[in-house]
Amino acid sequence: MSDIRSLQQKIEKLKKELGVTIVAHYYQKDEVFEIADLTGDSLELAKRAKESEDEWILFCGVGFMGQSVKILAPHKRVVMPKIACCAMARMIDSTYFDQSVEAMEEAGIKKEEILPITYINSGAEVKAKVGQMGGAVCTSSSAVKIIEKALQSGKKILFVPDRCLGQNVARQMGLKSAVIGIDEPQKIKEADIVCYNGFCSVHQLFTLKDVEFFRKRYPGIKIAVHPECDPAVCEVADFVGSTSQIIKYVQSLPPEQKVAVGTEYNLVHRLRPTNTYVLSSTKPECPTMNETSLEDVLDVLEGIEKGAPLNEIFVDEETRKWANVALERMFEYVEG
Ligand code: 13P
Ligand code: SF4
Numbered sequence: 001m002s003d004i005r006s007l008q009q010k011i012e013k014l015k016k017e018l019g020v021t022i023v024a025h026y027y028q029k030d031e032v033f034e035i036a037d038l039t040g041d042s043l044e045l046a047k048r049a050k051e052s053e054d055e056w057i058l059f060c061g062v063g064f065m066g067q068s069v070k071i072l073a074p075h076k077r078v079v080m081p082k083i084a085c086c087a088m089a090r091m092i093d094s095t096y097f098d099q100s101v102e103a104m105e106e107a108g109i110k111k112e113e114i115l116p117i118t119y120i121n122s123g124a125e126v127k128a129k130v131g132q133m134g135g136a137v138c139t140s141s142s143a144v145k146i147i148e149k150a151l152q153s154g155k156k157i158l159f160v161p162d163r164c165l166g167q168n169v170a171r172q173m174g175l176k177s178a179v180i181g182i183d184e185p186q187k188i189k190e191a192d193i194v195c196y197n198g199f200c201s202v203h204q205l206f207t208l209k210d211v212e213f214f215r216k217r218y219p220g221i222k223i224a225v226h227p228e229c230d231p232a233v234c235e236v237a238d239f240v241g242s243t244s245q246i247i248k249y250v251q252s253l254p255p256e257q258k259v260a261v262g263t264e265y266n267l268v269h270r271l272r273p274t275n276t277y278v279l280s281s282t283k284p285e286c287p288t289m290n291e292t293s294l295e296d297v298l299d300v301l302e303g304i305e306k307g308a309p310l311n312e313i314f315v316d317e318e319t320r321k322w323a324n325v326a327l328e329r330m331f332e333y334v335e336g
Contacts, residue, residue, distance in 0.1 A: 007294040014301045021054040025061040027264040027289035041244040043139040062086040070313045078313040081296030084288035091198035092161035094125040107185035115155040131326035141242035149333040161198030203228035206262035214260040225262035
């Protein structure tokens with residue numbers, strides 16, 4: 001029996017004995033993804049992990065994902081095989097958040113006219129700041145709905161930390177956007193959505209040149225990308241959506257339809273056996289998502305068994321309370 005299969009069998013046995021739900025994001029390595037009880041995009045994982053009956057959640061993903069479950073369901077014990085921090089989430093903290101609000105004020109927008117929205121790819125402190133200011137969290141699949149709802153307040157949106165997602169939503173909705181630190185104060189003042197200048201380095205690997213290359217090489221090919229890609233790439237793509245939405249889109253195509261996909265490698269290579277390409281000449285792997293191994297998962301389960309859990313997630317109660325307000329607002333807006 002291969003090492004992988006034997007590790008998977010040990011994990012499957014132990015997780016049942018201990019009553020642990022294993023959750024994995026689509027970007028996890030195949031062998032880790034295969035042992036998960038729950039898989040999905042960020043919105044689905046937050047919702048389903050919160051609703052799971054088990055006390056223990058073992059989250060295979062990046063830090064903000066496990067942290068979001070702990071915020072939403074504080075009675076649960078959340079452990080992670082690796083507390084790998086999403087590089088984009090690390091681009092903003094509460095100080096940078098406050099400075100962004102100040103930059104908007106300096107551009108002539110009063111604080112009470114600002115409604116912040118944070119992408120779920122951010123830490124608990126930033127979510128808490130957003131919750132305190134009356135704002136909400138969004139994911140890539142819920143961003144349009146959340147911003148539509150937020151704009152009903154008549155306020156300007158401060159969108160953190162992903163510049164690309166903010167700009168892509170603005171373009172899709174026919175709204176004006178500006179980026180703090182790049183655009184002039186006048187442009188910031190006139191924008192409906194003011195974006196923080198964060199980004200995902202993995203999704204910046206997909207370029208207009210890649211789109212041109214695939215369209216020239218395979219006439220009629222479809223291009224599907226994640227909204228963390230550069231707005232210039234999203235503008236020319238045939239489809240833009242979250243990880244779950246990309247999977248549904250590709251599955252809906254006839255088998256002979258070629259498609260090039262701009263998102264993380266592990267997801268793309270699992271999509272379809274034929275006629276599916278990674279929209280890049282490089283291998284677009286998310287380094288932090290790929291840190292998690294089966295050995296780590298087994299170590300964490302053994303830690304629970306011994307009564308000495310490894311990498312347990314904790315969030316201080318004041319931060320959790322306000323971050324939870326922002327996360328629950330997202331569910332309210334999505335479902336309402
Ligand atoms: P999804 O919500 O689409 O799964 O995206 C998460 C993510 O980190 C993409 O880089
Ligand atoms: Fe973060 Fe980018 Fe990795 Fe997604 S792909 S987890 S945004 S670094």
